[in-house]
Amino acid sequence: MRITPDEVRRIAALARIQLDDAEVQKMAADMDAILGHFETLGKLPLDDVEPTAQSVALDLPMRDDERERGLAVEDALRPAPESRDGHFVVPKVL
Amino acid sequence: MELCELSAAEIADGVRARKFSTSEVVGSFLACVEKADPGLGAMLHVSVGHIKTQARRVDAKVYGRDDPGPLAGVPIGIKDVFATRGLPTTCGSKILEGWVPSYDATVVRRLRLAGGVVAGKTNCDEFAMGSSTENSAYKPCRNPWDKSRVPGGSSGGSAAGVAARYFPGALGTDTGGSIRQPAALCGVMGLKPTYGRCSRYGLVAYASSLDHPGPFARNAQDLALLLQAMAGYDPRDSTSAPRAVPGYRRAVQLQRERALGRGLWGDVYASSEAAAAGAGNGTGAGEAAADGAGSAAARPLRIGVPKEYFATGQAGVDAAVAAAVRAAIDTLGADGAEVTEVSLPHTDYALAVYYILAPAECSSNLARFDGIRYGLRVKGPDLLATYAATRRAGFGAEVRRRIMLGTYVLSAGYYDAFYRRAQKARTLIRRDFEQAFGKVDVLVTPTSPVTAFKLGERTTDPVSMYLADVYTMAADLAGVPGLSVPCGFDAAGLPVGMQLMGPHFGEMDLLRVAARYEALTDWHTRRPPA
Amino acid sequence: MAYAEAAGVSAALENPRAGEASAAWEPVIGLEVHAQLRTRTKIFCGCSAAYGAPPNRHVCPVCLGHPGVLPVLNRKVVELAMRAALAMGCEVHAASRFARKNYFYPDLPKGYQISQYDAPLATGGGLDVGPLETARRVRLVRIHLEEDAGKIIHDGAWSLVDFNRAGVPLIEIVSEPDIRTAEDASEYLKELRLLLRSLGVCDGNMEEGSLRCDANVSVRRRGEEKLGTRAELKNLNSFKYVKDAIEHEVQRQVALLESGERVVQETRQYDPGTGRTAPMRSKEEAHDYRYFPDPDLPPLRVDAQWIEAVRVSLRETPRARRTRYVKTLGLSDYDAAVLVSEEGLGEFFEAVLKVHDDAKSAANFLMSEMLKELKEVGGDIDRCRTAPREVGALLEMVRKGEIARATAKDVFVKMFREGVGAAEYVKARGLGQVSDYDALRTLSGSLVAQNADKAAEYHGGKEKLFGFFMGLVMKATGGKASPELAKKALQDALDEKKPPTP
Numbered sequence A: 001m002r003i004t005p006d007e008v009r010r011i012a013a014l015a016r017i018q019l020d021d022a023e024v025q026k027m028a029a030d031m032d033a034i035l036g037h038f039e040t041l042g043k044l045p046l047d048d049v050e051p052t053a054q055s056v057a058l059d060l061p062m063r064d065d066e067r068e069r070g071l072a073v074e075d076a077l078r079p080a081p082e083s084r085d086g087h088f089v090v091p092k093v094l
Numbered sequence B: 001m002e003l004c005e006l007s008a009a010e011i012a013d014g015v016r017a018r019k020f021s022t023s024e025v026v027g028s029f030l031a032c033v034e035k036a037d038p039g040l041g042a043m044l045h046v047s048v049g050h051i052k053t054q055a056r057r058v059d060a061k062v063y064g065r066d067d068p069g070p071l072a073g074v075p076i077g078i079k080d081v082f083a084t085r086g087l088p089t090t091c092g093s094k095i096l097e098g099w100v101p102s103y104d105a106t107v108v109r110r111l112r113l114a115g116g117v118v119a120g121k122t123n124c125d126e127f128a129m130g131s132s133t134e135n136s137a138y139k140p141c142r143n144p145w146d147k148s149r150v151p152g153g154s155s156g157g158s159a160a161g162v163a164a165r166y167f168p169g170a171l172g173t174d175t176g177g178s179i180r181q182p183a184a185l186c187g188v189m190g191l192k193p194t195y196g197r198c199s200r201y202g203l204v205a206y207a208s209s210l211d212h213p214g215p216f217a218r219n220a221q222d223l224a225l226l227l228q229a230m231a232g233y234d235p236r237d238s239t240s241a242p243r244a245v246p247g248y249r250r251a252v253q254l255q256r257e258r259a260l261g262r263g264l265w266g267d268v269y270a271s272s273e274a275a276a277a278g279a280g281n282g283t284g285a286g287e288a289a290a291d292g293a294g295s296a297a298a299r300p301l302r303i304g305v306p307k308e309y310f311a312t313g314q315a316g317v318d319a320a321v322a323a324a325v326r327a328a329i330d331t332l333g334a335d336g337a338e339v340t341e342v343s344l345p346h347t348d349y350a351l352a353v354y355y356i357l358a359p360a361e362c363s364s365n366l367a368r369f370d371g372i373r374y375g376l377r378v379k380g381p382d383l384l385a386t387y388a389a390t391r392r393a394g395f396g397a398e399v400r401r402r403i404m405l406g407t408y409v410l411s412a413g414y415y416d417a418f419y420r421r422a423q424k425a426r427t428l429i430r431r432d433f434e435q436a437f438g439k440v441d442v443l444v445t446p447t448s449p450v451t452a453f454k455l456g457e458r459t460t461d462p463v464s465m466y467l468a469d470v471y472t473m474a475a476d477l478a479g480v481p482g483l484s485v486p487c488g489f490d491a492a493g494l495p496v497g498m499q500l501m502g503p504h505f506g507e508m509d510l511l512r513v514a515a516r517y518e519a520l521t522d523w524h525t526r527r528p529p530a
Numbered sequence C: 001m002a003y004a005e006a007a008g009v010s011a012a013l014e015n016p017r018a019g020e021a022s023a024a025w026e027p028v029i030g031l032e033v034h035a036q037l038r039t040r041t042k043i044f045c046g047c048s049a050a051y052g053a054p055p056n057r058h059v060c061p062v063c064l065g066h067p068g069v070l071p072v073l074n075r076k077v078v079e080l081a082m083r084a085a086l087a088m089g090c091e092v093h094a095a096s097r098f099a100r101k102n103y104f105y106p107d108l109p110k111g112y113q114i115s116q117y118d119a120p121l122a123t124g125g126g127l128d129v130g131p132l133e134t135a136r137r138v139r140l141v142r143i144h145l146e147e148d149a150g151k152i153i154h155d156g157a158w159s160l161v162d163f164n165r166a167g168v169p170l171i172e173i174v175s176e177p178d179i180r181t182a183e184d185a186s187e188y189l190k191e192l193r194l195l196l197r198s199l200g201v202c203d204g205n206m207e208e209g210s211l212r213c214d215a216n217v218s219v220r221r222r223g224e225e226k227l228g229t230r231a232e233l234k235n236l237n238s239f240k241y242v243k244d245a246i247e248h249e250v251q252r253q254v255a256l257l258e259s260g261e262r263v264v265q266e267t268r269q270y271d272p273g274t275g276r277t278a279p280m281r282s283k284e285e286a287h288d289y290r291y292f293p294d295p296d297l298p299p300l301r302v303d304a305q306w307i308e309a310v311r312v313s314l315r316e317t318p319r320a321r322r323t324r325y326v327k328t329l330g331l332s333d334y335d336a337a338v339l340v341s342e343e344g345l346g347e348f349f350e351a352v353l354k355v356h357d358d359a360k361s362a363a364n365f366l367m368s369e370m371l372k373e374l375k376e377v378g379g380d381i382d383r384c385r386t387a388p389r390e391v392g393a394l395l396e397m398v399r400k401g402e403i404a405r406a407t408a409k410d411v412f413v414k415m416f417r418e419g420v421g422a423a424e425y426v427k428a429r430g431l432g433q434v435s436d437y438d439a440l441r442t443l444s445g446s447l448v449a450q451n452a453d454k455a456a457e458y459h460g461g462k463e464k465l466f467g468f469f470m471g472l473v474m475k476a477t478g479g480k481a482s483p484e485l486a487k488k489a490l491q492d493a494l495d496e497k498k499p500p501t502p
Helices: A005-015 A021-043 A073-077 B008-016 B022-040 B048-062 B106-113 B156-163 B180-186 B220-230 B248-255 B272-277 B285-290 B319-334 B347-368 B383-394 B397-410 B416-436 B462-469 B473-478 B507-520 C002-014 C075-087 C182-199 C239-258 C304-313 C318-329 C333-341 C345-353 C359-377 C388-399 C405-418 C422-428 C437-450 C452-459 C465-476 C483-497
Strands: A087-091 B043-045 B075-079 B117-122 B169-174 B189-192 B212-217 B302-306 B338-342 B442-446 B482-489 B495-501 C025-036 C098-102 C112-116 C126-129 C136-147 C151-155 C158-162 C169-175 C211-221 C231-234 C266-271 C276-279
Touching (some): A005 A021, A005 B397, A021 B397, A021 B416, A087 B383, B008 B022, B008 B220, B022 B048, B048 B117, B075 B156, B106 B169, B117 B156, B156 B169, B156 B212, B180 B189, B180 B482, B180 B495, B189 B220, B189 B507, B212 B220, B248 B507, B319 B338, B319 B495, B319 B507, B347 B397, B347 B416, B347 B473, B397 B416, B442 B507, B482 B507, B495 B507, C025 C182, C075 C136, C075 C304, C112 C136, C126 C182, C136 C182, C182 C211, C182 C239, C182 C333, C231 C239, C239 C266, C318 C345, C333 C345, C345 C359, C359 C388, C359 C405, C388 C405, C388 C422, C405 C422, C437 C465, C452 C465, C452 C483
Parallel strands (some): B075 B117, B075 B169, C231 C266
Antiparallel strands (some): A087 C158, B189 B212, B442 B495, B482 B495, C025 C211, C136 C169, C151 C158, C211 C231
């Protein structure tokens, strides 16, 4: 398994994490080393094995369609870095 | 002796009997933290106002007509990944600096309802990612037994705080070993319950299918007391188990006096009807199990020793650790337990499975930290740049690494090779445990291959850090409960932990074995140097 | 909306192949429709799902994606989705699963949307569209549950985000690429909207975004089996936009292919102003949603009993009702389509029939008078203050000649708006027709006598003067005379005065 710096850049873009060139190199090396440990999995015969998403089998509970008290608008906006006129504010969306 | 050094049971009894007040207890805690924490770094947020308000509320109940609850006046450290209403919750991360939740995590709410006092937020690896608490964005936490060493992680602050006698109990989370490993390294008890036993609502998710909230304490009874208050179905967590909670506390008390040679083990309380009968009041099935020595169904406890956990070699177990755990197993055997060697053949795959699944879930769980609704924002020239700059500045190196890894294994073309294969291998690991628990009641292993290591010793090589959790990850993947019990010290005087693992919802047997073991030994009473 | 739909039905009947591209090229169209479910609360939290509140009033830690919160599924969401699925003949799966669709956007609080991916709630099924005689089947791929995102308002260098809509429950209904004309795409959407409204699953309000449509459009040479490269047209939020956008897109693709160029697989936005589609500004990187099962939500299980309970609670679909009106009541397909197109109108019509069993007459009256009134007040049939049995009684009075048809229309307006009783109102206002032959005969006799010159001209062969005399009769009776009876009485009076033939 070899992770190229370009692959790291592609993943960083997907994950919305800014990395400078040195960090890209370091990340590629780290990911390479970690992925190396995953190769053992390739040898396991897994074709007939069901995947486990949840370790304890549970059914999905459901709630009734009933209102619950939410947050007042000022409480919703208070932790926001920027807000205006009852809205959260972000730099212009492309 | 300071009031905060008492056990949880002693504090609750004293407060309820009006021997001392909750205000006095928290006063003692605050004094202790003020004195010791600058050198330890176990606490991230302690609010004098917040803690005193809670203390007054408990005391009002004690002197009024309301039942103050089984944890009356007990200060409890809360790992900073649990939402606490009115108290900062940062997950040890810069990206959440200053965030004060509008709600309490369910387990925190339940501890408060039981009379417990949220003492403060404990230090941890950022978003619970790490095994040494060195990944805290605020400060490292140190091991009370040797300040040049780590307390383990990620719940290092909770373990260190309990070991340093700040409080008798604390909350942690265990995703790959983050309760049991620091408990072992700090010489305290830590319980990772079955997946679904304790609600995850309000626990800031790292890896949702692997995150387990659980308690730390210095003895089995306090551990049971805390679990009793925390456990149970929560309609706000769709993965919490709709099962009654057995009476842990009384069963643990009884087991202290009974040998492991004859008793009711395993499925006595596993059936939900029996458990329901004993729910809430500390009696019933749990008690019957511990008290069943005269029953026809009584038999010795069956202990399995998985050989894979005693392998030596580069990533294998340290000799001193192996020796201490072997000695502990002999103690249990001498008390009447049947000891057999078993095999968990897929143990070696746990690391790979864990480091695919946990980062994958993490990459998605941490996507909400985008600098829009709360938390840090670093402005860039446009939206994309703002996202990327915020997440670069807000997340530390290890968190970024796991987000990258998780994004990679889920991305187009790699999902089947990594994520899906890991999910399948997870099934094999789960089956290993099912098969083992067909033959034995409890598995006993070292909790960690090594005792506490030096700060900085493993920070440069991520994989060496990951290997610190190599004995604890499998229980998280399988969702089975695990409990770390102090079982000795190495030559340097550092604590060694023994891990007990049981089948799903088998916390009771683990607590009973821990209770009996602590009655036979005194490791858990040792104190770190002042 | 009923009137627009009725008009649409009419257009389709008149020109079922409108929008066809050309003889050489065949359009291939599949629609993805998002329908907001009619629940009180959001899909995963207890916040109101109502439209139109001021920004960020229907929010809580869960739908704002605060750290630590978890989703809990609203049972009603599953029930409504099952209703839609069963009404369209889909297979509802005993186990389905929620997945996370990961992408960053300011309106998406968690950085992922909870949706269903590889294990949707329902698959298969379909919808018939167009006239009954020439119905076209549009098969469905799947129906799945998901949460809506918030809303972004662009404001100069900034964007403002409102999360009221975040977490509102949606079903996505994905069709097979079975649609061959833009007109049929629009018809499919109308039929779907009608069905979802009648099931109480979705209010169908396209202006408010309760029903949204994307279209996958490609073209291929007729006879070719292989599908061409498709473009995805986003946010076609009216029947007209659906039709116009697809028509334009088909023309664009045909023109490209005929000039030897290629169609690019991309997402395009329709601009109703220019009537053209244009590529949406491409995102910085290709989509890679990294779907995986949501670990916060175990598999959704619906047992056979629940599915059956929903199935038996289903009402007759509008399409089935339309078929019944044609087959058993003898209505035209057009009339039947109009009657089922307005929520509650079909039921009203059938209740009228219990009193007045002339289906054609009842249908005509409701289609003209009821729809006119509904349009006037701009509401649905709940605004009608009279009961079907009263309307039936009114139509019976017309049939028996007790009141004139014109009078009935006026009386209906009063009934609709004020809830007056038909018989009481006619009686109180003296609107009953003069239906006494003898009285009309006497009146006609005196009118003929007073206009003897005109009568003579009539008898001299100027037969259109009959109308002149009818006018006099109606004027004298204040329009209440039964036209049939008046005609006979006048004829008899004129005949009596007729000079003997030499």
